[in-house]
Amino acid sequence: MRLELRHLHVVLAVAAAGSIRRAATSLKIAQPGLTAQLRRIERTFGGQLFVRAPNGVALTDLGEHVVLRAQEVVDKFDDLCATARKIAERSQPASIQLGGVTGALIPQLVSAVREVLPEQDITTQMERTGEAVMDHVRTEKLDLAVMAEFARTPPQLPFGVHRRPLLTEPVFVALPAGHRLADRSELDLTDLSGEWWTMPEESVGGPRSTFQLTCEAAGFTPRFAHFGADLATALELVRSENTVAGVHPAIHDVAGIVVKPLAGNPLHRRLVLVWPETSALADVIDRVHSGFITGYLHRTHRSALYSRWWNAGGEEFALGSE
Structure with missing residues (x-):
């Protein structure tokens, strides 16, 4: 007989109950059937796992070894199932949560994510301050947010939050x-x-x-x-x-x-993406980042004033290194 995970559950159930009769009740199978199955399991292991005791059965030395190792196997299998489910949930969340400060950047972010995950449900959370947005990212209430940073007063990035610069936008x-x-x-x-x-x-x-x-x-x-x-x-x-x-x-x-526009762009802000380590979008950030910039450039050229600034040297300022 080839041992399977269900056979280990039988051995553990008998050991936990201390009685074949009580184990049969907990497993919802007939006692004679459980006894026969246990004998086949013992033959596969090469010896008795249980002996009769005054109030049921007791473990042999072989039984104690098997029960100890069987529990480890079952625990690892349960952990495998649990972690696999978490990864599956992360890969296909019920809804992607996006956020940012109220304004035109959030629709741009939604469009960039929609391009990467066209079938995914998306919800947004808009706040009046960057601090509120960052708090939602830190506490994993948002999968991704677009924010603005200012060079003279840079923010502190909370532990477990990741950041990716987008571009520098003039004021x-x-x-x-x-x-x-x-x-x-x-x-x-x-x-x-x-x-x-x-x-x-x-x-x-x-x-x-x-x-x-x-x-x-x-x-x-x-x-x-x-x-x-x-x-x-x-x-x-x-x-x-x-x-x-x-x-x-x-x-x-x-x-x-x-x-x-202001000469020399003294007033400007750095647009960035921020997301928690557990974000459902962590594996596609590169694609979202690229899509956001592409969409932003299209929007830029719909404004005559911004387009003139962009074509007069602004592009190098906006997309240059951080």
């Missing part, structure tokens, strides 16, 4: 259409030293702190008028309150607003 400046600088094709940051600024929500290491450090390095301290504005609110405040604001370079035309 342009939105001005009221009637602003004294509205006719310029490009501005110096110092041209805006006397302006009042509308800033997005404060985030540790985010735009406001980075912006202030950059302005101070240029020789002036910026003046802030409004904080915590989303893009739509920021643009309305630029138009109605005669403030200025940093904006995404591919922003669409907005009535009453003009957008200008």
